[in-house]
Amino acid sequence: MSNSPFLERPGAVDGAGRDAGVPAHYGNPMAEQRALSDGLAVVDLSNRAVLTITGPDRLTWIDSLTSQSVARLTPGESSETLLLDPTGRLEYAVRLLDDGVALWLLLESDEAPGLLAWLDRMRFMLRVELADRSADFATIGTLGSPEVAAAEPNGVPLVWHDPWASVTPGGHQYAVIDRHPGADWTYSEILVPREALADLAALPAAGVLALEALRIAAWRPRFATEADDRTIPHELDWLRSAVHLSKGCYRGQETVAKVHNLGHPPRRLVMLHLDGSESVLPQPGDDVVDGDKVVGAITSSARHFELGPIALAVVKRTTDPLVTLTVRAADGIVAAAQEIVVPPEAGAEAHVPRLPRLGAVKR
Structure with missing residues (x-):
């Protein structure tokens, strides 16, 4: 892909790592966060991939392979699904949108190939056909409804709405919070024709650093940052x-059900x-350290315009949720107060009664 026209805007600073190729910020990340949070700015995500699956079997096929129930996805409906390995570990997280065709x-x-x-x-x-459409379509992110005309190659606007705002049917929330x-x-x-990027670059814009800060504050996991080769x-x-907990079998489903019903996730x-x-x-x-013991690692961090410096981290399940942790950063030690996303007791939802051991004496 060629360089994004958004990088030609005054003050644009290129992102790094997986966010290279689009602006990290335009010189004022805090103001950009406010504008993005208020729905007044767009985020250039044109470095991301866009794939398509066509054919009459496309929905039932993906339904049979991945964690979400999508066999009856209607035109214009958004979803999200995970591809797991046979042991239940994450391999891919995919945002889905069907347009009827x-x-x-x-x-x-980097995950697309x-x-x-x-x-x-x-x-x-x-009866399915696969294609990489990244050269034809680009992704624009928003938390509002700015004037961005979505592509409609088959008559349905290509706008993916993140389902994270509520627990989806068949899903489950471990977070215990009002x-x-x-x-x-x-x-x-929003998917747009790639040739439309030059015109869209004139809109009020925020960099990916602003989007990351708001994502962290929403406890929203991102595969590129929060997942590793052990993640379930x-x-x-x-x-x-x-994840749909009562759909049919798919790769890794046994681990998903076993941990949810009988066990606990290890992290x-x-x-x-x-501390800022x-x-x-x-x-x-x-x-991430508890006393002198390493209990986890930072996965994402940002300076939030209201909350100050924040981060997401994955820690051992047994880490005391009440203790103040510390982070060993390159420039010093930072105190870190926990806000519990997944509690230590997550899982074991079946509450299966303990059976007496064979030969045990009843009293």
């Missing part, structure tokens, strides 16, 4: 939006309120 898959650009190749091997005799911060997360992604959905409270997601007195912002990968 094609199923559109939105994901990080692997997913496309895997899906191609799984087609067998099914009002989940995700309830205010009105995030959408329960650890990130991702059963909330991307859990927390949001950390960081030393102006040190920990970075992904920095150790």
